[in-house]
Amino acid sequence: GDSVTQMEGPVTLSEEAFLTINCTYTATGYPSLFWYVQYPGEGLQLLLKATKADDKGSNKGFEATYRKETTSFHLEKGSVQVSDSAVYFCARKNTGGFKTIFGAGTRLFVKA
Amino acid sequence: DAGVIQSPRHEVTEMGQEVTLRCKPISGHNSLFWYRQTMMRGLELLIYFNNNVPIDDSGMPEDRFSAKMPNASFSTLKIQPSEPRDSAVYFCASSPQGSYEQYFGPGTRLTVT
Numbered sequence: 001g002d003s004v005t006q007m008e009g010p011v012t013l014s015e016e017a018f019l020t021i022n023c024t025y026t027a028t029g030y031p032s033l034f035w036y037v038q039y040p041g042e043g044l045q046l047l048l049k050a051t052k053a054d055d056k057g058s059n060k061g062f063e064a065t066y067r068k069e070t071t072s073f074h075l076e077k078g079s080v081q082v083s084d085s086a087v088y089f090c091a092r093k094n095t096g097g098f099k100t101i102f103g104a105g106t107r108l109f110v111k112a
Numbered sequence: 113d114a115g116v117i118q119s120p121r122h123e124v125t126e127m128g129q130e131v132t133l134r135c136k137p138i139s140g141h142n143s144l145f146w147y148r149q150t151m152m153r154g155l156e157l158l159i160y161f162n163n164n165v166p167i168d169d170s171g172m173p174e175d176r177f178s179a180k181m182p183n184a185s186f187s188t189l190k191i192q193p194s195e196p197r198d199s200a201v202y203f204c205a206s207s208p209q210g211s212y213e214q215y216f217g218p219g220t221r222l223t224v225t
Binding site: 032036 | 205207
């Protein structure tokens with residue numbers, strides 16, 4: 001079935017470090033792909049998305065490129081801030097229907 | 113614009129009691145999702161509706177859980193009777209027609225003692 005696998009956390013970085021959070025998805029069709037972010041005590045919110053191969057989603061300095069050949073959608077940011085500390089979820093639309101399949105989430109801690 | 117509204121934000125109840133969680137989706141959105149989040153199991157989809165009709169309830173843990181969407185602007189998730197293992201944060205999310213982006217509410221933190 002449809003699934004999303006993302007790297008386990010927690011990931012701990014110093015401020016201004018480079019961030020990569022790996023995400024791969026099952027290659028059923030050409031699903032829309034998403035990254036959501038959850039700040040402490042809040043619901044998930046959409047960070048960025050890509051709807052077709054080679055698309056690059058970007059927002060707030062974060063980027064992810066839809067790689068069909070490697071079925072990946074890795075999240076990157078060139079210089080993280082303390083305020084980026086949160087849990088990041090990779091997700092894909094399921095095949096058929098309206099559901100979104102979420103990864104397990106990766107917790108990011110950024111130290112000042 | 114108001115986002116997804118959930119109430120209550122916190123609920124503490126005793127085992128065996130009935131619990132009702134409420135959700136008001138974003139106006140104009142036609143899909144609504146109920147999720148449960150725990151440390152052990154992560155984010156789980158319980159049920160989702162499209163145009164007020166339940167489409168997939170395969171994630172509902174057992175018969176103690178039920179959900180309704182009587183109209184486009186309101187949904188409830190009921191647990192009867194509640195058990196300590198139901199303690200979690202419950203999220204409601206909505207999605208507009210033709211889009212797969214989901215907009216989450218702030219969640220209801222449920223504690224069953």
